[in-house]
Amino acid sequence: MKKVVSSALLSAFTLIFASHAQAANFNPATAQQLQDDLDTAAANNDPAGNTITLNANTTYRTTDKTVPGVFTYNTGTANNLTINGAGMGSSVLDGNDSTQVLDIFTSGSGVAIQISNLTIQNGNAASGFAGVKIQNAGGGADILVDSCEIQDNVMTGVEVGGAVFETTDNLTVRNSIISNNAGFFEGGGSFFGGTLTLTNNLFDANKSNLVGPGGGQAAGFFGANTGLLNAEENVFQNNEATFQVAHFSGQMNINRNSFLNNTSNMALGGVGFRGPVIFQNSGADIVLTNNIFSGNTTALTASAQLVGGGAIVGGGQNIDIINNTVVNNSLSTTGATPPEGGGLFLLPNSPSASYNLYNNIVFGNSTNGGEGEDIFFNASFQPTAVLNLFNSDFIETCVDTGSGPNCFNAAGIGTANIGLDPLLIDPLNPTNPNFNLGVGSPAIDAGTTGAPNLPATDFAGNARVVGGQVDMGALESQGQIAVNPVSLNFGTVGIGTDSSQTFTISNGGAGLLNVTGLVLSDNVNYSIDPNGGSNPCGSLSFTLNSGESCTIEVTFSPNSNGSFDATITVSSDDPAQPSLTISVTGVGNFNTFRGGGCGLGGVASPEGYLALLAMLPLAWAFRRRRNR
Numbered sequence: 001m002k003k004v005v006s007s008a009l010l011s012a013f014t015l016i017f018a019s020h021a022q023a024a025n026f027n028p029a030t031a032q033q034l035q036d037d038l039d040t041a042a043a044n045n046d047p048a049g050n051t052i053t054l055n056a057n058t059t060y061r062t063t064d065k066t067v068p069g070v071f072t073y074n075t076g077t078a079n080n081l082t083i084n085g086a087g088m089g090s091s092v093l094d095g096n097d098s099t100q101v102l103d104i105f106t107s108g109s110g111v112a113i114q115i116s117n118l119t120i121q122n123g124n125a126a127s128g129f130a131g132v133k134i135q136n137a138g139g140g141a142d143i144l145v146d147s148c149e150i151q152d153n154v155m156t157g158v159e160v161g162g163a164v165f166e167t168t169d170n171l172t173v174r175n176s177i178i179s180n181n182a183g184f185f186e187g188g189g190s191f192f193g194g195t196l197t198l199t200n201n202l203f204d205a206n207k208s209n210l211v212g213p214g215g216g217q218a219a220g221f222f223g224a225n226t227g228l229l230n231a232e233e234n235v236f237q238n239n240e241a242t243f244q245v246a247h248f249s250g251q252m253n254i255n256r257n258s259f260l261n262n263t264s265n266m267a268l269g270g271v272g273f274r275g276p277v278i279f280q281n282s283g284a285d286i287v288l289t290n291n292i293f294s295g296n297t298t299a300l301t302a303s304a305q306l307v308g309g310g311a312i313v314g315g316g317q318n319i320d321i322i323n324n325t326v327v328n329n330s331l332s333t334t335g336a337t338p339p340e341g342g343g344l345f346l347l348p349n350s351p352s353a354s355y356n357l358y359n360n361i362v363f364g365n366s367t368n369g370g371e372g373e374d375i376f377f378n379a380s381f382q383p384t385a386v387l388n389l390f391n392s393d394f395i396e397t398c399v400d401t402g403s404g405p406n407c408f409n410a411a412g413i414g415t416a417n418i419g420l421d422p423l424l425i426d427p428l429n430p431t432n433p434n435f436n437l438g439v440g441s442p443a444i445d446a447g448t449t450g451a452p453n454l455p456a457t458d459f460a461g462n463a464r465v466v467g468g469q470v471d472m473g474a475l476e477s478q479g480q481i482a483v484n485p486v487s488l489n490f491g492t493v494g495i496g497t498d499s500s501q502t503f504t505i506s507n508g509g510a511g512l513l514n515v516t517g518l519v520l521s522d523n524v525n526y527s528i529d530p531n532g533g534s535n536p537c538g539s540l541s542f543t544l545n546s547g548e549s550c551t552i553e554v555t556f557s558p559n560s561n562g563s564f565d566a567t568i569t570v571s572s573d574d575p576a577q578p579s580l581t582i583s584v585t586g587v588g589n590f591n592t593f594r595g596g597g598c599g600l601g602g603v604a605s606p607e608g609y610l611a612l613l614a615m616l617p618l619a620w621a622f623r624r625r626r627n628r
Contacts, residue, residue, distance in 0.1 A: 026052045031064035035071055042075035049080030054118060056086030063096040070100040078108025085118030088149040088177070095123035095130070101153065102132040109140045116146040123153035130155045131181060133164040140169035140194075147175045155183040174199040182207045196250075198231040208241040232256050236277070240265060251284035254291060256459050256474075259311070260433070261295040280314035283350070288313070290459040290474045292435055293326045293343070294427060299333070307331070307376065308345030309365055316350035320453045323359040323464070325435050325474040326374075327427055330366040340398070340405070341376030342367040348378075348385035355385070357414075358451035360392040361422045361443055361473040371405050372398035389414030391448045393422050393472050418442055422473065435459075436475045439510045439546050443472035462575040467512040479513025479544065481574040482506045483582055490556040490586030498557040502533035503582060505570060506549035513544045514573045518552065522566035526584060529553040558588025 024046045026037035034052070041050035054060070062070055071093060073081060081104065085091025095101040101123040104113060113134055123130035131153035134143055143165055165171045178201065229252045237260040259277050277293065279286055293310035310329035313319060321344075331339035342365035346355050355377065362374040374394040379385045383401040394417065398407040410419030423441040426434040437443055447470035458464050459474040471477050484504050493499045507513035518540045520528050530537045532553020544550065558564060568582040 024048055024050050026050070027055070028052065028060070029055060029058070031060045031062065031071075032066050034060050035065050038071060038073040041081060042073050042079065044079065045077060046079075049082065049112070051082045051084065054083065054085040054091035056090045058090075059092040059094050061094045061096045062099040062101060068099065070095075071102045073104045073106075075105070076107045078111040079106060080112045081106075082114045082116075083118070084114070084116050087117050088119050088147060091118040093118060093120045095121070095153070097122050097124045097154075099123065100125045100128065100130055100133075103129075104132075104134045105137070106135075106141060107137045110142075111136055111140075112142045112144075114144040114146070115148060116144070117148070119149040119151065121149070121151045121153065124156065126156050129164045130183070135164070136169075142169055143171045145171075145173045145176055149177045149179075150181065151177065151179045153181045170195045170197070172197040172199070173201055175201070177202045177204070178206065179204040180206065195228045196230070198229075198234050200233045201235070203234065203236045203239060205238045205240075207239070229253070234258075235260070237261055239263070250281055252279055252281070252286045252288075254279065254286075254288045255455065256290045256461070258292040258459075259294075259296060260292070263296070264298040277311040278308070278314070279311065280347075280349070281316060283316050285317050286313060286315045286319045287322070287453050288320070288324055289322045289453060289455045290457075291324045292459060292474050293324070294328050294433065294435070296329045298331050298339075307340045307347075307378075309339075309342040309367070310344055310362075312341075312345045312347060313355075314347040314349050315355075316348070316353050318452075319346075319348075319353065319355045320451075321355070321357045321360060322451050322453055323447070323455065323458070323470070323472070323474055324361075325424075325459075326360065326362040327364045327422075327424065327435070330368065331370060332366075332368045333370075339367040339370035340378065341372045342370070343374040343394070344376070345372075346375065346377045346387070348382040351382050351384045353382060353385040354388070356388045356452055357392055358388075358390045358454075359447035359470060359472050360394075361424075362392060362394040363422055364427075371407060372396060376400070376405070389417060390451070391416045391446060391472065393418050393420065393443055393446075395419050416446070416448065418446060418472075424473075435473070437471060437473060437477040437510045439508075441471075441477065441510055444477045444510060445469040445471060447472045460575065463573070466573075471511075477511030477546075478509050478576075479507045479511050479546075479572065479574050480509030481513055481515070481570070481572045481577055481580060482508055483570060483580050485582075486580075487583040488554055488585070490584075492587040492589050493556055493558055495558050495560065495588050495590045498555050499586070500532065500553055500555045502551045502553050504533075504535075504549050504551050505537065505544070507544035507546055509574070510546055512546070515542050515544065516571045516573065517541055519569045519571075520566065521568075522564060522584075525556060525558050525564045525586070525588070526566050527555045527557070528568065529555065554584060556584075556586040558586065561588055561590050563587050 024044060026041065028034040028037050037052050041052065044050055062068060093101050101120050106113065120132050131150050229250050232255045234257045240263045296310055298309055309331040310326045313321065326343040329343055331342055333339055343362040365374050367373055373396040375397040377387045377399045380400045380402045387399060389397065394410055396407055396409060397413055398405040410417040420442040422443040423438040425436045425438045445467065449465060449470050455464050458476040462476060462478055464470060464476055466476055466478065488501050488503065490499050490501065505515060518528060520526055530539050530552055533551025535549065535551050537550035537552055564586050566584040568584060570580045571578060
């Protein structure tokens with residue numbers, strides 16, 4: 001009996017614990033089931049956390065709930081939560097243009113929240129937020145937004161359109177698209193807290209301040225973080241705001257981002273004066289490397305002054321601006337005060353601030369009659385702040401230390417600066433701009449490897465230093481390999497003989513091309529000779545300057561009958577085509593008879609040899625008959 005009771009108790013406990021473990025995983029099929037699962041997860045204190053898996057090809061509308069309204073998760077404990085979908089556009093949370101979409105609130109230190117592989121769209125609200133809000137009130141949270149699409153969320157009143165993150169710890173947004181959101185303050189999203197990491201995201205066509213006066217800000221993203229900002233490989237484009245498109249604070253590492261065709265338009269009713277992109281702090285370092293700022297505009301139809309067409313950088317410690325491309329940005333105003341800084345506006349906010357600008361292209365920017373067409377260093381409130389300007393390309397830089405601006409050309413300030421057209425390939429292309437250095441660009445090899453925080457790679461992820469010296473700008477010039485012809489056909493070649501052809505390797509890029517090797521797949525019937533042709537390469541590994549070419553000779557020497565196909569693989573440091581393949585073909589034929597002075601015609605096929613042998617008895621009989 002005791003064994004029976006023990007078994008029953010054991011089974012009961014097993015059932016209880018099994019039920020508890022299963023409660024942490026949910027798979028809702030409808031909008032109401034999703035809300036029920038969020039409520040259950042919020043009440044579940046399982047330390048393993050809660051995972052809600054959304055179905056593929058399913059839209060969960062807030063208006064399809066029993067009581068229509070925002071999807072909510074509200075817990076007073078440090079419950080971890082993961083909401084994972086089947087992919088952007090497949091698993092969709094939808095506000096149906098009538099409600100907010102998703103509101104997550106937790107309280108507790110160390111809580112982890114993750115949303116991934118889903119779309120949040122069509123939120124609409126008069127206050128607070130429209131798309132998604134994640135907030136932790138307990139002193140710290142780790143929030144991850146991965147591979148999500150947050151789009152078409154609209155605030156008709158105050159606050160944020162797309163996403164709000166309020167935490168005092170860490171937020172990571174990666175591989176996501178935040179687009180076509182609209183808000184009074186921040187259109188795309190905002191973050192208030194500690195460490196912010198943005199990686200490989202697209203912030204596109206977001207707007208702020210669509211209604212009323214007062215000045216919306218940060219149409220792309222607003223980061224009021226007091227800790228560290230790491231932003232890499234993000235694109236901010238086509239966003240529109242009355243103050244600025246992207247506004248970040250705290251210590252910053254900004255690398256390999258592009259800010260394209262954003263607009264800060266004071267005509268919308270704002271009263272500010274700031275350009276599209278702002279990086280500012282008061283007591284931490286800022287590092288900007290390998291970024292592209294192009295096509296950004298700021299317009300004003302009021303009396304306030306405009307500054308920073310491409311970007312405003314305000315810092316209090318070391319500000320390293322290294323290998324950036326800032327081109328074709330503009331300021332325009334009908335006000336009485338001239339605009340300042342068509343490309344960069346630098347605003348030190350402490351007496352010890354040190355701005356270090358190395359290897360930048362800041363060219364072709366406009367203040368439309370203002371001062372500092374490319375760069376304006378406003379140290380009027382911090383006259384002891386330092387500007388170090390080296391190995392950069394610009395037309396005009398103005399410096400104001402309190403007594404008004406003094407303006408200089410490239411030769412009049414700093415060291416090793418140039419004021420020449422950098423010959424970018426196609427920076428004004430409206431659909432596919434190309435910011436690479438063209439052949440003959442004066443920015444090639446014009447930088448210095450002594451720059452602080454010189455990155456190991458460029459904007460495209462290629463080697464930062466090619467040919468021993470660094471270029472100016474975000475993109476290092478690269479070699480561009482080409483071979484001609486791309487195939488060799490030797491036709492039919494007799495066994496015991498050979499035939500040779502050549503091909504040419506050329507460098508059509510702006511930088512050096514290092515050919516690192518040639519590999520032949522068939523070394524029995526073919527051979528390659530780097531010393532052949534009209535302009536021999538001289539080796540199987542070599543370097544070509546921009547516009548140079550050389551020849552390689554290929555010889556076909558068949559050892560047997562048959563068709564022989566082979567390949568020659570040419571390897572180089574061309575990042576677009578690290579290897580090219582040349583196809584080679586030829587036919588070997590046993591058709592050459594090599595005899596002495598009494599050869600029978602010199603040439604015969606194998607079938608001819610057999611026929612000749614068959615005729616020998618007849619010839620011998622004929623000879624004996626004549627001798628009789």
